[in-house]
Amino acid sequence: MLTGILAGLAAGALWGLVFVAPRMVSGFAGIDLTAGRFVVYGAVSVAVLAVSWRRARRPTLAQAWGALWLSVLGFTGYYWVLVLSIRDAGTEMPALIVGTIPIWVMLLGKPHGLRWAAMLPGLALTAAGLVLMSNAALSGAGQALDASETIAANSTYWRGIALSVLAMVCWTAFTLLNARWLRQHPEVGTTDWANWLGVATGLGGLLLALTLGTPLPQLMASPGWPLFALIAIAIGFGSSWLATILWNQASRRLPASLCGQLIVSETLFALLYSFLWDGRWPTLAQWAAAALFTAGILASIRAHR
Numbered sequence: 001m002l003t004g005i006l007a008g009l010a011a012g013a014l015w016g017l018v019f020v021a022p023r024m025v026s027g028f029a030g031i032d033l034t035a036g037r038f039v040v041y042g043a044v045s046v047a048v049l050a051v052s053w054r055r056a057r058r059p060t061l062a063q064a065w066g067a068l069w070l071s072v073l074g075f076t077g078y079y080w081v082l083v084l085s086i087r088d089a090g091t092e093m094p095a096l097i098v099g100t101i102p103i104w105v106m107l108l109g110k111p112h113g114l115r116w117a118a119m120l121p122g123l124a125l126t127a128a129g130l131v132l133m134s135n136a137a138l139s140g141a142g143q144a145l146d147a148s149e150t151i152a153a154n155s156t157y158w159r160g161i162a163l164s165v166l167a168m169v170c171w172t173a174f175t176l177l178n179a180r181w182l183r184q185h186p187e188v189g190t191t192d193w194a195n196w197l198g199v200a201t202g203l204g205g206l207l208l209a210l211t212l213g214t215p216l217p218q219l220m221a222s223p224g225w226p227l228f229a230l231i232a233i234a235i236g237f238g239s240s241w242l243a244t245i246l247w248n249q250a251s252r253r254l255p256a257s258l259c260g261q262l263i264v265s266e267t268l269f270a271l272l273y274s275f276l277w278d279g280r281w282p283t284l285a286q287w288a289a290a291a292l293f294t295a296g297i298l299a300s301i302r303a304h305r
Contacts, residue, residue, distance in 0.1 A: 004253030005301060007246040008262035014243035016269025018079065019095050020277050021235050022086045025228045030083035032219060033232060035209035038076055040236025041244075042202010045195040057192045066181055067196040068203075074174030075197070075240070076204035082167040089160025091274045096133055097164035099267035102126055104172045105260025106300070109179070114257065114303065122261055122300030129264075129292030132285050133271070179251040179259065190248035198241055254304070261300035264293045 022033060049056055059067065085094045103126055106119060182193065209216075219225065250259055268290055275282055282290070 001253065001305070004250045005258075005262065008250035008254065008259055009265045011243045011246040011250065012262060012265030013269045014239045014246070015266040016271075016273055017239050018082070018235055019086065019091050019270035020273040021231050021239075022083050023091060023274075023277060025224060025231050026087075027224055028219075028222065028228050029214060030087050031080065031208060031212045032214050033228070034076065034080040034083050035205045035213045036228070036232030037079065037236045037240060038201045038205025039209060040233050041075070041198045041240035042200075042205060044237055044241045045198025045202060048191075049195050049199070056195075057188060059196050063185070063188070063196065064200075067193070068200040070174060070178060070181065071197050071200035071204060073170055074178065075201040076208060078167055078170040078174065080208070081163050081170065085160045085163035085167060087160070088156050089158075089164065092133075092271070093161060094164040094167070095267055095270040095274070096130060097161065098168050098171065099130060099133075099264065099270075101168055101172050101175065102260045102263045103130075104168075105175050105263065106257045108172070109176055109256025109260055111255045111257060114255070118303040119257065119300070122296045122303060125292050125296030125299055126261070126264055129289040129296060132292065133267075133289035135285065175251075175260065175263070176256055178248075179256045182248060182252050190252060191245050193248055194241065194244040197244060201240070258300055258304045261297055264297055268293055 018037075021037075022030060025033060082094065082098065103123060106123060106126075110116070110119060182188070182190070185193075213219075214222075219228075222228070247259075250262065254262075271282070271286070271290070
């Protein structure tokens with residue numbers, strides 16, 4: 001159980017990077033960052049499979065199909081929608097909306113033997129933290145609004161909120177379905193599954209790059225290209241390949257409801273990275289929300305023992 005918890009928290013720390021990455025390369029299109037991240041993920045997976053080809057497990061046709069559609073749900077489709085939402089609505093509100101995933105996963109993935117009363121403290125603490133953090137984010141957004149702001153700008157913001165909700169639905173479904181797939185296929189190792197997902201995701205990323213992305217020569221001629229390439233490699237390797245292995249380990253060792261609670265760490269790290277990038281300290285309400293999130297994780301771990 002401890003190994004699963006640590007793996008889930010480490011995956012959350014790596015996933016948190018994807019919320020600040022679009023802001024670090026704001027001069028590039030969201031589709032280019034999405035495609036770059038997943039092409040890197042696919043390249044790493046292909047390289048690992050090539051090195052271990054003789055001893056690596058080969059997927060069946062059904063397993064390959066499972067990897068393909070789950071990769072769209074949880075990687076290329078989810079992250080593209082998330083990047084677009086961050087571009088339209090900023091970092092904090094998308095992070096908070098996606099941050100409700102733990103509540104949905106805890107509710108939908110509760111083990112049959114676990115009483116609702118045991119889960120209530122973790123759920124209540126997480127919900128209270130989200131309310132506090134949402135109020136702080138909305139207050140900051142309200143202070144930033146200018147009287148001359150156009151209706152178009154407001155509609156762009158709310159489009160970002162709608163996209164954030166869609167991203168939340170995608171990843172909630174992926175979390176539950178991925179955990180079910182791993183339970184149904186105990187013979188498949190977590191690294192093998194991460195690599196199969198990576199190959200499928202890499203193909204999706206390549207398709208996005210070729211059909212919707214900026215042509216590579218034009219991309220490489222853009223100012224800030226070295227930073228863009230570095231960010232794509234960092235989140236492709238760390239936030240995709242390594243984080244997927246860690247999350248698969250957590251999903252195999254822990255109930256879906258506890259894994260859902262551990263996703264809160266993604267929100268905590270996303271906010272931490274955002275504050276570091278902005279060079280500012282969290283407000284008192286944000287500190288309190290972070291404390292509630294942490295207490296919620298601890299309460300959920302205690303309930304699942």
